[in-house]
Amino acid sequence: MPSSPPPAIEADSLTKRYRTGRRTPPVDALRGLSFHVEAGSVFGLLGPNGAGKSTTTKILTTLALPSSGTARVAGADVVHDAAAVRARIGYVSQGTSTDPLLTVRENLVLAARLRGVARADASARSTRLIEEFALGEHADRPTGKLSGGTRRRVDVAAALVHAPRVLFLDEPTTGLDPESRAAMWAEIRRLAGRDALTVVLTTHYLEEADRLADRVMIVDHGAKVVEGTPRELKAGLAGDGVRVELFEPDAERARRAAASVPGLRDPLVEISGPTGVLIARADDGSAALGPLIQALDAAGLAVGAASVSGPTLDDVYLHHVGHSFAGAPDTEGAAA
Amino acid sequence: MTALDHPSVRTARASWAGQTGQVFRRWIVGTWRQVWGPAMSLLQPVIWIVLFGQVYSALGELPAFGDGGYIGYLVPGVLMMTVLYSGAWAGTGYIDDIRSGVMDQLLSAPLSRSAIVTGQLLQQLVINALQSAVVLGIGALAGARYPGGPGGVLVALLAATLLAIVFCCASSAVAFMTRNQVALIGLSQLIVLPATFLSTTMMPASLLPGWVQSVALWNPMTWAVELGRAGLDGTLWDGSADAAALAAHGAALLALAALAFAWTVRSIRAYQRSL
Numbered sequence: 274m275p276s277s278p279p280p281a282i283e284a285d286s287l288t289k290r291y292r293t294g295r296r297t298p299p300v301d302a303l304r305g306l307s308f309h310v311e312a313g314s315v316f317g318l319l320g321p322n323g324a325g326k327s328t329t330t331k332i333l334t335t336l337a338l339p340s341s342g343t344a345r346v347a348g349a350d351v352v353h354d355a356a357a358v359r360a361r362i363g364y365v366s367q368g369t370s371t372d373p374l375l376t377v378r379e380n381l382v383l384a385a386r387l388r389g390v391a392r393a394d395a396s397a398r399s400t401r402l403i404e405e406f407a408l409g410e411h412a413d414r415p416t417g418k419l420s421g422g423t424r425r426r427v428d429v430a431a432a433l434v435h436a437p438r439v440l441f442l443d444e445p446t447t448g449l450d451p452e453s454r455a456a457m458w459a460e461i462r463r464l465a466g467r468d469a470l471t472v473v474l475t476t477h478y479l480e481e482a483d484r485l486a487d488r489v490m491i492v493d494h495g496a497k498v499v500e501g502t503p504r505e506l507k508a509g510l511a512g513d514g515v516r517v518e519l520f521e522p523d524a525e526r527a528r529r530a531a532a533s534v535p536g537l538r539d540p541l542v543e544i545s546g547p548t549g550v551l552i553a554r555a556d557d558g559s560a561a562l563g564p565l566i567q568a569l570d571a572a573g574l575a576v577g578a579a580s581v582s583g584p585t586l587d588d589v590y591l592h593h594v595g596h597s598f599a600g601a602p603d604t605e606g607a608a609a
Numbered sequence: 610m611t612a613l614d615h616p617s618v619r620t621a622r623a624s625w626a627g628q629t630g631q632v633f634r635r636w637i638v639g640t641w642r643q644v645w646g647p648a649m650s651l652l653q654p655v656i657w658i659v660l661f662g663q664v665y666s667a668l669g670e671l672p673a674f675g676d677g678g679y680i681g682y683l684v685p686g687v688l689m690m691t692v693l694y695s696g697a698w699a700g701t702g703y704i705d706d707i708r709s710g711v712m713d714q715l716l717s718a719p720l721s722r723s724a725i726v727t728g729q730l731l732q733q734l735v736i737n738a739l740q741s742a743v744v745l746g747i748g749a750l751a752g753a754r755y756p757g758g759p760g761g762v763l764v765a766l767l768a769a770t771l772l773a774i775v776f777c778c779a780s781s782a783v784a785f786m787t788r789n790q791v792a793l794i795g796l797s798q799l800i801v802l803p804a805t806f807l808s809t810t811m812m813p814a815s816l817l818p819g820w821v822q823s824v825a826l827w828n829p830m831t832w833a834v835e836l837g838r839a840g841l842d843g844t845l846w847d848g849s850a851d852a853a854a855l856a857a858h859g860a861a862l863l864a865l866a867a868l869a870f871a872w873t874v875r876s877i878r879a880y881q882r883s884l
Contacts, residue, residue, distance in 0.1 A: 334717045337884040359719040360622065366717075368710020374639035386631045387718045389623040415642065431714075 279348065281439050281471035282310035282333060287342035289328050289495070302328040304495040305342070310488075312438075315465045315472040317486030317503075319479065319586070325495035326475045327367065330443050333473070334364045347438040360388060363432030363440045367447065370428040373417025377408050377427050380416055381434050388435040395434070402430040406460070422453025429460060439471045440464070446481060454481075461485050479586040491590055498593045507584040513558025514588045515551075517565060518577030522549035530568040537561045541591065548577070552591060558582075628720050632728020636702070640732060647736050654691040654744045658683065661811065662751055673813040677754060677842060684748035685765060685837035686810035689830060691740045692769045693804060696776030697797035699733050700784025707788050707880075722877045726870065730777055737773045741766055756843035764840030771862040772833040778869035785876035804830045829865055832858035 289303040303325045310316040318326045331337035333346050335355040343350065349357035364370070371380040378399055385395035403412045406426045411419055416427050425445060432440055442461065446454040462485060465472055476482055482489050483503045490500040499506060515537065519527060524542040531540035531553055540553040551569070555561035558581035569576050623631070640647055662680045669679030706712040715725055745755070745762065755761060784793050805811075807821055808830040814822050825831045836845075836855050844850035 331884055334713075336713055336717055336881065338882060356622070356719045359717055362717065364714065364717045366710040366713040368708070368713065370710055370714040372635060372639060372711055373709070374642045375635065379638065383631060383635055384714075384718075386623065387628065387715070387720050389719065 278312045278469075280309040281312040281314075282308070282316070282344070282346050282473065284308050284329070284333070284344040285342055287329065287332060287344060288340045289325075289332065289337065290340045302495050303332075303339070303342075306492065306495065306497055307342075308490055308497065308500060310471060310473060312471050313469045314487040315461070315474060315485055317482035317489040318473060318475045318492065319477070319482045319489055319590075320492040320498075321477055324492045326477075326492060327443060328495070329492070330364075330441055330473070330475050334362060334441050335359055360435075361438045363435070363437035365425075365428045365432045365440070365442045365445055367444045369416070369424060371416045371424070371431055374415055376413050376415055377403060377419075377430075378412045380427060381431055384431040385434040390435050398434055398436075402434055406430045420453070422449050422456060425449060425453065425457060426460065429457075429464075433464070436468065438469070439473065441473045441475070443475045444477070445474070446476070446478065458485060479590065483586050489586065491586075491593065493594050499589065503586060506586065506589045510554070510584040510588055510592055512554050512556040513581050513583060514585065515553045515555050515558045515562055515565065515579075515581055517551045517562075517569065517579040519549040519551055519569070520575035520577055521547055522551075522574060524549070526572045527551050527569060527574055530572040530574065531565060533568050534561055534564045537565060539592075554588070622719055625721050625724055628724035629727045629731070632715075632720075632725055633731045634728075636729050636732035637735065640736065647739070650691075650695055650736065651740055651743050653694070654687050654740060655747050657687045657690060658744070658747050658751055661687070665811065668812075671816070673815050675842065678752065680748065680751050680753045681842065682813075682838070683811065684744065684753045685841050686834050687748070688741055688744045688765060688769050688837055689772055689833045690805055690810060691744055692737045692773040693776055693801055693830060695737060695740060696733065696773045697780050697801050698794075699729070699777035700780035700782075700793050701790060702729060703781055703784040704788060704790050704793060707785075716877075716881055723870075723874050725877065726778070726781065726873045729781070730774065730870075733777045734770060734773060737769060738766070741769050753841075755841045757840045757845060758843070761840035761843055761845060764845060765837035768833040768836040768840070768859070768862065771859075771866045772829065774866035775829060775862065775869045778866070778873040782869070782873045782876040785873070785880040788880075804828060808834060810834050829862060832862050836862075 285307050287303050287306040288301065291300045291302055293300055306325065306329060318329060320326050328337065332339050333344055333351060335351050335358050338352060345351070346358045347361035349361065351358050375383065381399035381402060382395045385398055386392070390398065403409055406429070408423070408426060408430065411423055416424050419427065429442070429445070445461070446457050449457060458481065461472065461474065464470055465485070474482065474485060486503060488500065488502050489506060491498040522542060522544055524544060527542045528540050531537055531551060536557060537553045537555050540551060542549055542551050562579055562581055566576055566579060661683055666679050668674060669682070674682045703712065706715070757764070780793065780797060783796060787793055807824045808828045809825055810830060814825060817825060836858055839845040839850040839855055845852065845855065
């Protein structure tokens with residue numbers, strides 16, 4: 274029987290502690306994170322800002338050292354064999370990866386040459402990637418003069434120019450307009466699994482992870498919350514998600530009103546300024562929605578848009594973390 | 610779009626020289642594409658020579674300035690001032706890289722940290738060499754003579770190069786430590802002016818107040834200026850200069866340059882540890 278290939282990534286009990294000053298307590302950005310990523314898969318690392326996603330990526334790309342724990346990427350230890358890891362990975366950071374003064378072609382050749390690709394191969398490979406990523410008309414323009422979406426495509430092409438085994442994409446679509454984001458999703462889908470490439474996708478867009486990732490790990494406050502395929506995670510939640518927008522909401526009254534509706538469970542009210550949203554689950558969301566609106570109305574609460582949907586990753590997040598993804602406290606700065 | 614075939618990319622870790630060459634190429638192409646900055650830096654020493662040369666020309670009558678007049682005395686000083694001011698800005702490129710994310714890309718590549726430093730340093734030294742040529746050329750047009758000959762010019766350029774390495778590397782190390790453009794520029798400005806005036810850049814030691822003389826004695830700017838001056842005016846060769854003291858200054862500059870280089874490489878590692 275053929276043995277399965279070794280995991281592309283093996284992270285075991287990773288911790289990262291940042292010292293913030295003599296008089297302030299240290300911040301634990303990672304608290305014993307363990308996970309495996311299968312070779313050739315797309316792995317979604319999902320969590321709100323400050324959850325520990327970028328810290329995890331920095332450790333796996335050898336940019337940062339873990340405080341404790343071990344990790345192997347493409348078979349090499351990130352601490353003791355960092356040079357081997359660096360030769361086997363491509364990394365698209367949250368910022369840009371390319372020199373704004375160099376042209377697209379120059380950036381790709383530079384990325385290849387820095388990774389030891391021979392001159393002729395670097396040139397040929399750059400030309401092929403320019404073609405593949407539809408960058409031909411921009412090939413001889415400095416990347417600083419390109420649009421955000423085009424520049425992001427150059428970043429990904431540059432990360433692939435040496436044919437890495439693992440590609441890290443850290444928030445690749447943040448700041449892109451919807452059209453550019455859709456184009457980037459198409460690129461990632463196209464790359465996934467090709468040439469046994471493993472993609473680690475860090476994102477705080479639930480929809481992005483749902484669409485692109487074979488497996489998803491949700492992290493919060495530096496720890497794993499839950500891991501599985503998007504289908505598994507959503508299948509773990511029975512019934513529908515019900516959402517009702519509230520104007521000038523009173524959280525306690527809204528919860529009491531929701532609790533009075535038969536079949537409705539786990540009601541949660543999140544308030545943001547003068548508006549809020551009531552989120553709950555129901556075995557039959559459509560049947561529960563009418564009575565819920567009536568109950569809210571009877572409680573004197575002004576109701577806006579209402580929706581019923583099958584389980585989403587946001588529901589998975591809400592179920593495991595206790596607040597919705599959009600309502601997650603932004604802890605950026607406390608933990609990168 | 611066409612699909613890629615299975616990639617057959619042969620990779621082998623690039624040699625240190627190859628890595629350095631790529632980093633250097635990146636910076637020099639960038640410099641060429643933003644040529645106004647370096648062009649302005651070539652203009653600056655011209656202004657200094659004309660300005661200081663005219664304002665202080667009467668000082669040239671004093672015996673302390675020797676036979677070459679004030680311009681002859683000033684040119685080696687302006688040569689070192691130019692590389693000092695230019696070097697103090699060297700770290701700003703790294704701060705841009707840190708901010709944009711390019712530094713993450715370099716650090717996640719199988720690239721020697723010393724190659725990152727050396728590649729950028731070489732670009733700075735190319736600019737410094739052009740600046741030095743302009744200073745010596747404009748100085749000659751303004752009336753300065755270099756009786757030390759080509760050997761003397763070479764000594765002056767070598768001293769300027771060592772001084773440039775010291776300040777380029779120091780600026781780069783501070784850039785990695787502060788990661789802040791304003792802090793780096795503020796600190797640079799705090800240092801370059803005292804470094805210039807607490808030295809023999811514009812005045813011979815004998816005309817400086819006692820305490821300034823004491824400080825100037827230990828100022829690397831003085832070491833470089835005196836070495837360059839002795840080379841250009843030929844006193845290094847005719848035996849009238851204190852060759853032992855100049856050799857000691859040269860050795861001290863070399864040691865400082867090596868220390869500053871090591872400091873920059875360490876500061877990259879410290880930067881990475883802080884991520």
